[in-house]
Amino acid sequence: MTSPLADRTVVVAGAGGVGGRAVCAALTAAGAHVVAVGSRAESLVGVDAAEAAVVDLADPSAVAAWARELRSRRPSIDGALHLVGGWRGGSGFDDFAWLERRVLSTLRVLSRELRTDLAASGAGRLAIVSSASVAAPTWGMANYVTLKAAAEMWVQAIAGTWRAKHEPAAAVTFIVGALDDAGVTELLATACAGLWSLPTEELNGALIDLSRATESASESATEPATDQGE
Structure with missing residues (x-):
C-alpha cells in the first residue's frame, strides 16, 4: 500500500531541535520529501531529510526567495x-521581543508565504506545537504563554478560512508538556507523520493534546516546550 506521505513535500521549520529531528526522521521513514529548515547550518547537521535550508524565518523577503526556489523544483x-x-520566563520587554520573533513572527511569516501552496496541495497540513502551560498561565511565564496563545489563534484563523472556503487543507495545534521527554518527542513525531492519514475535516482546527499521553508528560505539564530548534 502506498504511503499517504509518499513524495509529499513537507517543510519542517526548527528541524535542528530534538523534536524537529524526530519529526524529520518519522516523515522521511514514511516516504515524504522532507525539507529541514533552521536558522543555523550547524543545527541541521545529521537531520534525516531530503534537503536542508538555512533561512531566517522571521524575514519575509528571505522566506519568499527560499519558497520561490523550492516551488521551482x-x-x-x-x-x-x-x-x-x-x-x-517572566514579563520583561526584552524577553518578550526575543520570544516574539521566534514563537510568533516565524510562524506568521512562514504560514503567510505557504498558505496558498498548502490549500492547493489537495492534502495540505499546517501544524504547530504549543504548550500545556497556556491553559495554566502564571506571571512567571507571562510572556511565553501570551505568545503561545497568540500562535494558537493564528492557526485557528487559518483553519477557519480553510473551513469556510472548503479547502482540502488542515491547520492543527499539538499541545505538549516538555519536548525533552523522549516519550513526548516520539509521540509528536508519530502524530506529525500521521496527519496525512486522517480526514481533513477531522483535523482542521483541532487542538491535539499530547501532554497527558504519558505519565512523565502529565507530570511536567506546566513546564514549557523548551527544546525546539530555530
Whole structure:
C-alpha cells in the first residue's frame, strides 16, 4: 500500500531541535520529501531529510526567495510543521521581543508565504506545537504563554478560512508538556507523520493534546516546550 506521505513535500521549520529531528526522521521513514529548515547550518547537521535550508524565518523577503526556489523544483508543498521556539520566563520587554520573533513572527511569516501552496496541495497540513502551560498561565511565564496563545489563534484563523472556503487543507495545534521527554518527542513525531492519514475535516482546527499521553508528560505539564530548534 502506498504511503499517504509518499513524495509529499513537507517543510519542517526548527528541524535542528530534538523534536524537529524526530519529526524529520518519522516523515522521511514514511516516504515524504522532507525539507529541514533552521536558522543555523550547524543545527541541521545529521537531520534525516531530503534537503536542508538555512533561512531566517522571521524575514519575509528571505522566506519568499527560499519558497520561490523550492516551488521551482517540487510539484507541490504539502506540509509546513512549525517547531521553532524558545523559552524565557517572566514579563520583561526584552524577553518578550526575543520570544516574539521566534514563537510568533516565524510562524506568521512562514504560514503567510505557504498558505496558498498548502490549500492547493489537495492534502495540505499546517501544524504547530504549543504548550500545556497556556491553559495554566502564571506571571512567571507571562510572556511565553501570551505568545503561545497568540500562535494558537493564528492557526485557528487559518483553519477557519480553510473551513469556510472548503479547502482540502488542515491547520492543527499539538499541545505538549516538555519536548525533552523522549516519550513526548516520539509521540509528536508519530502524530506529525500521521496527519496525512486522517480526514481533513477531522483535523482542521483541532487542538491535539499530547501532554497527558504519558505519565512523565502529565507530570511536567506546566513546564514549557523548551527544546525546539530555530
